[in-house]
Amino acid sequence: MRRFGVAERRSRLGVRHRLAPGTAAGDPIEVARSLVAVHSTDPSSVYLSTLARMTDGDLGTVERALYDDRTLIRLLAMRRTVFVTSLDIAPVIQAACSRGVAARERRKMIGMLVEAGVGGTDPEAWLDAAEAAGVRELAARGEATAAELAAADPYLGTELVLSKGKKYEGRQNVSSRVLLLLAAQGRAVRGRPRGSWASHQYRWSPLELWCPDGLDGWATEAAEVELARRWLHAYGPATADDLRWWTGWTKTQTKRVLTELKPAEVDLDGVDGIALADDLEPVPEAEPWAALLPALDSTPMGWQHREWFLGDHGPRLFDRMGNVGPTLWWDGRIVGGWAQDAAGEIVCRFLEDAGSDAVAAVEAAAARRTVLLGGARLAARTRGKTWLEEELAG
DSSP states (O other), X not given: OEEOOHHHHHHHHHHHTTOSTTOOBSSHHHHHHHHSSEEOSSHHHXXXXXXXXXXXXXXXXXXXXXXXXXXXXXXXXXXXXXXXXXXXXXXXXXXXXXXXXXXXXXXXXXXXXXXXXXXXXXXXXXXXXXXXXXXXXXXXXXXXXHHHHHHXXXXXXXXXXXXXXXTTOEEEEHHHHHHHHXXXXXXXXXXXXSSSTTOOOEEEEEGGGTOTTOSOOSOHHHHHHHHHHHHHHHHOSBOHHHHHXXXXXXXXXXXXXXXXXXXXXXXXXXXEEEEOTTOOSXXXXXXXXXXXXXXXXXXXXXXXXXXXXXXXXXXXXXXXXXXXXXXXXXXXXXXXXXXXXXXXXXXXXXXXXXXXXXXXXXXXXXXXXXXXXXXXXXXXXXXXXXXXXXXXXX
């Protein structure tokens, strides 16, 4: 059985994720393909994750790929999380993960309608009509916000009262939920935000403006196998649990996919692992590298079992929901974190003694990140703060 030690896995991580010297990508599409998909719950992470892996470029480079050239697309996909990927991988993800998300979200939406007393005796038909209205209005306008759609159509403007009478009672227009459904179904896409590059307030457009041929080119089971293959190439060797966690699949689903894929069984320092059967040769050993990766970056969020690159630093960098904050990397492992102080300056803090070379390389990476941000301030909107963010905020 092929054995992969920690050092070799870290070396693979640096090379496959385009972080090691000589492996940087030439454009955002190459980055997305290398990672399978770029985590996008925090919009700013798409920019910072991509540029950390490129030879050149700035915020405008990523923005053009997202909204002008439209060579990257946002999908509601694995684990009901928003990702950015390339147009050739998007149909695979849509069939392998987003279809399942869409079915679950639709069932949840029907439950909300019933709870709110909307839709009468046939909430499914009512939701069909609301979805059709959303598609129709987006096609007529080209792009629109949820608020604009709510004002344009009575179905979409219907207000839901959720958890009525409870202390966490909330109100929401149907338009917001319908847009989420249409995105998961591959019928609408998040476009350019209303605010800055870090804004969460998206405009929405018909999917055809990004993908004229749609996203329905793959059968579900074939797409699941292809997605597992791509993930193992980028993140393997790993465990079956890592794949199951990353995709959001069930154990039964994961077992079925791996039976079809037929990966090689490997030894991960005493832990049963898997790797592509044709990907067992060592990768070239990379020179040491440093990186400042943003919160929710695809690399630290790529595995469920992270001890081999995270060590004991998890409680200080991951929140209770499993979301990672900004991390410092040296030669394939996390050695600390970074954040901005009250003046917007980047502060780096090591959690272990990584040596003088690491300190110098991190300082150089921090200087480049400062220029890149150009005074922009990052906020932890979708996750808990790290120990360093709490310290600098206090």
